[in-house]
Amino acid sequence: MNASNTAGTEPSTTLEKLPIPELDDTVARFATVVKPLFSDNEFEVCLGKMKEFVATQGPVLQERLRKRSAEQQNWMEEWWNEYAYFLNRASICFNVNYFFGFRDTPRRLRQTQLAAVLIESAMRFREQLESNNLETDNIRGKPMCMHQYQYMFGTCRHPGKTRDWTEVYPRNESGHVAVAYGGRFFTVQVxxxxxxxATIAQLERQLQAIINTSTPVERNQAIGVLTAATRDDWYAGRESLLQAAPANVDRLRQLESAAFLVSLETSAPTTHEEFSLACHCGDGASRYFDKNFQVLVFANGRYGFNGEHSLTDATTDMRLCNAMVQDAEAAAVKDCAEADIAAQGLEPQTTELAFELNDAVRVHIARAVDYFDATVAAHELSTLAFDGFGKEQVKKLGVSPDAFVQMAMQLAYYRQFRHVPATYESASTKAFARGRTETSRSVSEHSVAWCRAMVDQPEQTGLQAKAEQLREAIAHQARFTAQCARGSGIDRHLLGLEYALLPHEPRPAVFDDAVFAASRHWRLSTSQISDPILAAYGWGEVVDDGFGVAYRIEGDALHFNVVSQRMGSERLCRYLSDALTDMRFLLANAHRQPHEIRAEVDAVANVLASIKLLSASPRRPLSPASEAACVSSSESGSASVSEPASVAHVPSSSDDSDQFRAPAAGEAAAARAVVAELDRLPSNEIICALEMRLSRFVRESLSWALPSAT
Known part of the structure; x- marks a missing residue:
């Protein structure tokens, strides 16, 4: 890794070094989060090996870590980069890089105009960074390390034969921007x-010239797709590309040394899933996944971001992204006119990087295209926009919103697979010099006991007991995450002890233990970034039989992006929606008796049946009083069964006039909307469908909370 190209981003001398936890503390915490995942026998065997390690080689390796910490700013930094990134031979497109999709601008800009605004904004951000004009990142007033910013611009990852590495290009060589369009690559001088x-207008002129004068190439001629291959295949393909023609060496360096890359996409994603998938991988042709970051501008004016992960984390890139989104939205409001482009009269300053291909390179590209298409086909990306409630309502329940969502994932997974998974949640350690992340493990004896009580034997514990188990699980997760942020996690420490071994020394048995390895097989790899500029956020799974779950916690909504190799991403989203609803219901109604809940559930079911009957009868307009009641009811809403509101209005059995009454209270807000809009519905089939779906919710989804029928 070469020297930095950016000044002023070294960690403050006031930041503490990442601490080294005590060996006994790590073993104790390891036991609490690993035991719930395995049988007693399996766990005891692993724990015995861990205790043997502590009694023999552990103290020696611990002392080496202390010495390393005294000599380096961060004892874990280099090892983590090696372990998590440079030795990883999987595709970085599908298994490492992260993506953002940004919220829509107030008015859609022209594709080239939007791209020009984003380029100018990013380069202005770079100037601020290099001139030390960026305020230090902080969380609740506590300063965070800024070291990662020096790798934000003008860097590129390179595939190696056995390990990768990242090159940081000098400032005088990385002043240009790379542009991809239709499988071709160009350089643009800013x-x-x-x-x-004027800068934006000139940039747009250059970008428009690229589109006007370039014909997209077939994917089997596009070198960009090579970067989506496995690292071994990309290494071989890159070597062939460099050997195919001497000119390719300089052209590849121009591409890789650019400040960043902008992709002018020909696609126009509309749905949540389409937008996420387009930001995740696109078609692979107009991308270069090794670049530090790629700004993605789609044909319909949507835009996003794809980040290479080896030396920067997504939380670092969010500051740049916020600057770009603010400038894009300001440009949309200003309504820049077409005439601004024509008035400049400057010749475009673009250069196409026309790579020369031979048969060997074409074979590698064809192989990469096949791999790309097969991998996309083998994956399932699903999204969940849960708008039932969000952070504010969860906080009113007296629990951590993040830990609440983590437990929802545990319950959803357990309902789908009937076992608990090793779960990774990313916790930031940027409060320390050159800090990156630590693993917050979400599984505990409390979470497992609660999942089993909810799913396996719901009749054996009451609402109060279930609620207490859930609160204990949430509290444990919140404490564990806080410990990780303070540098007291277990996974980086254990990795450091493993790396501290010398080549000739015997390997401790615990490091090769099946339970030890399985406890780090992250079937749920999760992380939260909750920034209002985001409309999409995610990455791929980290193990073949797992899920990558990115989530955003907003004030009144929760968003999930779930990726897996056809493990059931869409189904997990459905279970997540049910889990969130059930958890809020549980915490809000734990004090109530089951027979009270059954009475209200039955009342809601009766309302639904009445709606169904009403919809089959001749339509009659609502009276003014009834219409007002319906409007009042639909606006009042209800957070839970414990917060009554009118559910619906149905004909009174004692009055055959046009008057209606509100017979019950409960959760089914949809029923109120159905009645209020009844005259607008074209068919009784809609009512029937809603009745069946809502009946399933009130009867089946709440079965865990109801007493057994007598």
């Missing part, structure tokens, strides 16, 4: 000067 409007 105009200099203080006139922001």
């Amino acid at each position: 105009p200099t000067g203080s006139n922001q409007k």
Whole structure:
């Protein structure tokens, strides 16, 4: 890794070094989070090996870590980069890189205009960074390390024969921007000067010239797809590309040394899933996944971001992304006119990087295309936009919103697979010099006991007991995450002890133990970034039989992006929705008796049946009083069964006039909307469908909370 190209981003001397936990503390915490995953026999065997390690080689390796910490700013940094990234031979497109999809601009900009705004914004951010004009990152007033910013611009990962490495290019070689369009690559020189409007106009002129004069190439001629292959295949393909023609060496360096890459996409994603998938991988042709970051601008004016993960984390890139989104939205409001482009009269300053291909390179590209298409086909990306409630309502329940969501994932997974998974949640350690992340493990004896009580034997514990188990599980997860952020996690420490071994020394038995390995097989790999600029966020699974779950916690909504190799991403989203609803219901109604809940559930079911009957009868307009009641009812809403509101209005059995009554209270807000809009519905089939779906919810989804029928 070469020297930095960015000044002023070294960690503050006031930041503490990442601490080294005590060996006994790590073993104790390891036991609490690993025991629930395995049988007593399996766990005891592993724990015995761990205790043997502590009694023999452990103290020696611990002392080596202390010495390493005294000599380096961060004892884990280099080892983590090796372990998590540079030795990883999987595709970084599908298994490592992260993506963002940004919220829509107030008015859709032209594709080239939007791209020009984003380029100018990013380069202005770079100037601020290099001139030390960025305020230090902080969380609740506590300063965070800024070291990762030096790798934000002008860097590129390279595939190696056995390990990768990242090159940081000098500033005088990385002043240009790479542009991809239709499988072709170009360099664009960014105009200099203080006139922001003129700079954007000149950039757009250059970008439009690329689109007007370039014909997209077939995917089997596009070198970009090579970067989506496995690292071994990409290494071989890159070597062939460099050997195919001497000119390719310089062209590849121009591409890889760019400040960043902008992809002018020909696709126009509309749905949540389409947008996420397009930001995740696209078609692979107009991408270069090794670049530090790629700004993605789609044909319909949507835009996103794809980040290479080896030296920066997504939380670092979010600051740049916020600057770009703010500038894009400001440009949308300003309504820049077409005439601004034509008025410049400057010749485009673009250069196409026309790579020369031979038969060997074409074979590698064809292989990469086949791999790409097969991998996309083998994957399932699903999204969940849960708008039932969000952070504010969860906080009113007296629990951590993040830990609440983590437990929802545990319950959803347990309902789908009937076992608990080793779960990774990313916890930031940027409060320390050159800190990155630690693993917050979500599984505990409390979470497992609660999942089993909810699913396996719901009749054996009451609502109060279930609620207490859930609160204990949430509290445990919140404490564990806080410990990780303080540098007291277990996984980086155990990895450090493993790396501290010398080549000739015997390997401790615990490091090769099946339970030890399985406890780090992350079937649920999760992380939260909750920034309002995001409309999509995610990455791929980290193990073949697992899920990558990115989530965003908003004030009144929760969003999930779930990726797996056809393990049931869509189904997990459905279970997540049910789990979130059940958990809120449980915490809000734990004080109530089951027979009270059954009475209200029956009342809701009766309302649904009445709606169904009403919809089959001749339509009659609502009276003014009834219409007002319906409007009042639909606006009042209800957070839970414990917060009554009118569910619906049905004909009174004692009055055959046009008056209606509200017979019950409960959760089914959809029923109120159905009645209020009844005259607008074209068919009784809609009512029937809603009745069946809502009946399933009130009867089946709440079965865990109801007493057994007598």
